[in-house]
Amino acid sequence: MTTLTAILGGGCFWCLEAVYLEMRGVTRVESGYMGGHQERPTYEQVCAGTTGHAEVVRVEFDPDQIGYRDILEVFFTIHDPTTPNRQGNDVGTQYRSAIFYETPEQEALARQVIAEMANVWDAPIVTELGPAVTWYKAEDYHQNYFAQHPEQGYCAFVVAPKVAKFRKMFAGRMK
Template identity: 50%
Template sequence: MAEQTFVLAGGCFWCLDAAYRQLRGVSEVLSCYTGGSTPHPTYEQVCTGRTGHAEAVAVTFDDAVIPARVILDAFFTMHDPTQLNRQGHDVGTQYRSAMFPADAAQRAEFEGAALRAAEWWPGEIVTTIEPLGEITPAEEAHQDFFAKNPTQGYCLAVAVPKVNKVRAAFADYLR
């Protein structure tokens, strides 16, 4: 199959972006907004929770280098899929755990990943699988945010532990 893209939401996109950039075979991570009804929303609009959008990442990877299963298992490792409409102190539907399949094959992969995650997470997995609608790229300041702001408080307190979890769990796939 070679290169494909998964659109995933699991809290603040800065964390997912930072963690996926650690993995070999990931060629692009785009922080974006999807799943809502407002055309071309801004960060400020999405933060209100009234657009219906989630902060998400579009992860493009070469599945000959890193299997789709690893991309999805990393997703369920880097965020808590048992928290409804939140991740830690980030609260609102814009921080929901969601997967946005591009087609029926991706939907099946996503469903399988959620079932695997249910085996290791205590509590109910609340991750939704939603239709992939329009994707609006986040503003440039949000792209590769962690690399641009490594000493920022949120990055140190929230992103670093998530990156470290992925690095430990998927060491065979690190850059």
């Protein structure tokens, strides 16, 4: 099986990871950091806002089951792409909306979907679009976080509603 990768930042990586783990055709999701200037940043350093990294997920998917466009359509539904450097109460450059493309085809499709989504949102889309650069996997305790801690406050009040929205709006794309 051939897999492709999408790298997305849409606020806290726990939210995106929890949703994509339930999406049909997704074979793997990892939380990590991208887009900064410091080598091997830690979660604490990224949260301090000094490394320039965004919290991102690396979504591996089977293109025979789900397309990059599908991944992006879910992305633009489960986070707010109109708020620079924030998602809800999470504020800082590490929470920016970002798409890191790996191929010219991904870049072109991302630009097309961003243009289409401009008609959906009431404010301008501020999603950063740039080439994928060095990926740093987040610490192990961040991986599959929502599944391991569904009752934790942040998970219950921030992550769970995004998962519920995905389940409601994209039931046909669930595993």
